Amino acid sequence: MTSEDTFKKIIAHCKEYGFIFPSSEIYDGLGAVYDYGQAGVELKNNIKKYWWDAMILLHDNIVGIDSAIFMHPTVWKASGHVDAFNDPLIDNKDSKKRYRADVLLEEHIRKIEDKLSKEVGKAAKRFGDAFDEKKFLDTNQRALEYRQQAGHIRDRMNDALQRDDFDALRQLIIDCEIACPVSGTRNWTEVRQFNLMFATEMGSTADGALKVYLRPETAQGIFVNYLNVQKTGRMKIPFGIAQIGKAFRNEIVARQFIFRMREFEQMEMQFFVPPGTELQWYEKWKEKRMNWHKALQLGDEKYRFHQHEKLAHYANAASDIEFAFPFGFKELEGIHSRTDFDLSQHQKYSGKKIRYFDPEHNESYTPFVIETSIGLDRMFLSIISNAYTEETLTKEDGSADERVVMRIPPALAPVKLAVLPLVKKDGLPEKAVEIKNRLKFEFNCQYDEKDSIGKRYRRQDAIGTPYCITVDHQTLDNDTVTVRHRDTMKQERVKTGQLPEIIAGKVSLKSLLEKLG
Numbered sequence: 001m002t003s004e005d006t007f008k009k010i011i012a013h014c015k016e017y018g019f020i021f022p023s024s025e026i027y028d029g030l031g032a033v034y035d036y037g038q039a040g041v042e043l044k045n046n047i048k049k050y051w052w053d054a055m056i057l058l059h060d061n062i063v064g065i066d067s068a069i070f071m072h073p074t075v076w077k078a079s080g081h082v083d084a085f086n087d088p089l090i091d092n093k094d095s096k097k098r099y100r101a102d103v104l105l106e107e108h109i110r111k112i113e114d115k116l117s118k119e120v121g122k123a124a125k126r127f128g129d130a131f132d133e134k135k136f137l138d139t140n141q142r143a144l145e146y147r148q149q150a151g152h153i154r155d156r157m158n159d160a161l162q163r164d165d166f167d168a169l170r171q172l173i174i175d176c177e178i179a180c181p182v183s184g185t186r187n188w189t190e191v192r193q194f195n196l197m198f199a200t201e202m203g204s205t206a207d208g209a210l211k212v213y214l215r216p217e218t219a220q221g222i223f224v225n226y227l228n229v230q231k232t233g234r235m236k237i238p239f240g241i242a243q244i245g246k247a248f249r250n251e252i253v254a255r256q257f258i259f260r261m262r263e264f265e266q267m268e269m270q271f272f273v274p275p276g277t278e279l280q281w282y283e284k285w286k287e288k289r290m291n292w293h294k295a296l297q298l299g300d301e302k303y304r305f306h307q308h309e310k311l312a313h314y315a316n317a318a319s320d321i322e323f324a325f326p327f328g329f330k331e332l333e334g335i336h337s338r339t340d341f342d343l344s345q346h347q348k349y350s351g352k353k354i355r356y357f358d359p360e361h362n363e364s365y366t367p368f369v370i371e372t373s374i375g376l377d378r379m380f381l382s383i384i385s386n387a388y389t390e391e392t393l394t395k396e397d398g399s400a401d402e403r404v405v406m407r408i409p410p411a412l413a414p415v416k417l418a419v420l421p422l423v424k425k426d427g428l429p430e431k432a433v434e435i436k437n438r439l440k441f442e443f444n445c446q447y448d449e450k451d452s453i454g455k456r457y458r459r460q461d462a463i464g465t466p467y468c469i470t471v472d473h474q475t476l477d478n479d480t481v482t483v484r485h486r487d488t489m490k491q492e493r494v495k496t497g498q499l500p501e502i503i504a505g506k507v508s509l510k511s512l513l514e515k516l517g
Contacts, residue, residue: 007326010388011257013404017462019043019384020258032251032262039463040380042414042444044265047379048244050412050509051267054292055242058517062240062269063233067221069246070212076197078349079220079342080313081213086193088161088169089252092180093187098252099180101169101191105157108176109150110328116146158310166191196249214248219371221245222270223342226367227354230272237356237367238281240271244376256327258377265376272367274358275340281370282317282337288516289335289372290321295515296409298386304329314341323382332382333374340366383408387464406464407487410507415465416443417503420456422472424449432471435481435496442500443507461486466507469499 014020018037022029036044055062076082088101119142124131137143153176160168170191179186197216203209215221222241229241244267251262258264273281286305294300301324308318317337322329343366347354357364387406395401410416419436421428429449436447446465448456453470460468470482475496483502484491494502505511 003326039414046412064242078345088191089194090191091189094185095183112150198248218245218266238273242269268373271370278337278368314338336371338369405461408464410466411509413464416507417467418446418460419469
């Protein structure tokens with residue numbers, strides 16, 4: 001099965017089991033906008049809590065805020081979004097489809113790199129244990145050609161983007177003989193810029209309306225509240241401000257399910273440090289954030305750092321944590337050293353003094369900032385795509401059985417346990433409800449009595465429930481139940497009084513946070 005086929009199955013599974021629905025689906029949907037269903041919202045909330053607690057509970061010098069979506073329009077002028085928040089777009093004249101010019105080129109580079117990977121794979125298979133990948137990449141003629149070709153295109157693209165040279169960008173697309181995926185032709189328009197911010201009007205009359213924007217990022221809400229938080233919280237540098245909230249971008253090329261959407265949620269933390277120390281803090285936060293991801297045990301090999309060659313206008317260092325999605329390694333989280341750009345800009349445009357007085361060194365300065373920014377929806381997608389597993393099981397009679405199980409980290413699972421009466425009679429449902437009612441104050445529980453016990457197990461596997469508690473006739477005699485483990489399907493008999501301790505040891509966020517503490 002190809003990665004594309006698997007990804008389609010994941011999308012279908014998300015809808016079938018209440019994780020994600022197309023928004024406004026009864027009206028044929030709205031492009032690149034999605035709703036989170038009953039299972040999805042629980043998983044999403046658990047991810048938020050994991051991030052929030054890792055930031056706030058584990059750091060004495062990080063606090064949280066919740067800033068407004070609407071902000072004074074000058075905020076976006078100061079931040080550079082009004083003038084510089086643009087995508088380079090190009091249209092195919094035959095298909096009438098619009099694309100981001102840089103994305104077309106990145107996909108072309110990826111195809112070249114895929115060819116290189118295939119060459120490496122064939123050589124590794126041919127030479128076995130004696131294969132030296134580095135030597136092969138440095139000496140094999142075809143590998144050298146692929147590396148040189150990809151590097152040359154990337155250098156030309158980055159140079160054109162750095163200089164906002166759209167003619168050079170279009171020429172590179174032509175030189176690479178990139179065709180439209182829909183029409184198959186190379187009949188391209190000129191490249192032009194398109195601002196990504198959604199604009200609207202605030203006010204009761206047309207004449208007095210103020211043009212405002214839906215925020216394209218949550219970071220500026222932190223920057224404009226820097227003084228409020230620092231003074232009221234008596235914060236000493238270094239300190240951080242964290243926030244979770246919605247952001248909006250009018251993405252022209254929104255695709256790959258919830259990976260790139262027009263309405264999305266960010267989890268961002270801005271860490272304020274003395275000038276001259278920012279690069280040391282940048283490295284520290286790269287390590288901290290990678291450790292946060294790896295604590296979920298999705299597989300260390302599925303993460304990697306990508307160092308930015310082209311830096312944003314506000315940064316002096318930037319890296320992405322990339323994850324191996326079904327469609328390849330893509331950005332999951334960004335760590336940026338933003339210098340003092342944002343606070344200096346807001347000081348300039350507002351006319352308000354935004355500085356920090358350091359009593360230990362008796363000096364005043366504008367702090368530098370390290371940013372960690374993760375897309376909540378992308379984090380959701382990384383977990384859900386990694387969790388999706390199809391298994392073929394062998395029954396006792398030798399026949400095959402299939403199951404789809406979502407191997408979601410137990411601490412993040414939407415439902416922690418399901419309580420199931422073996423049969424719907426003999427007082428078993430009443431006993432199961434009694435057990436469920438005792439546990440529901442500590443864990444998100446489900447009760448299910450419909451269909452055979454096997455089918456009910458499969459339903460819980462499909463939403464990633466770590467434990468199924470089966471109540472049978474023996475329960476009425478000695479107050480014991482069967483605990484079934486999702487991943488191994490092994491079962492054990494335990495006293496009902498042991499359930500809170502057994503389950504909490506596996507599904508509590510505490511176990512994750514202790515790895516980071």
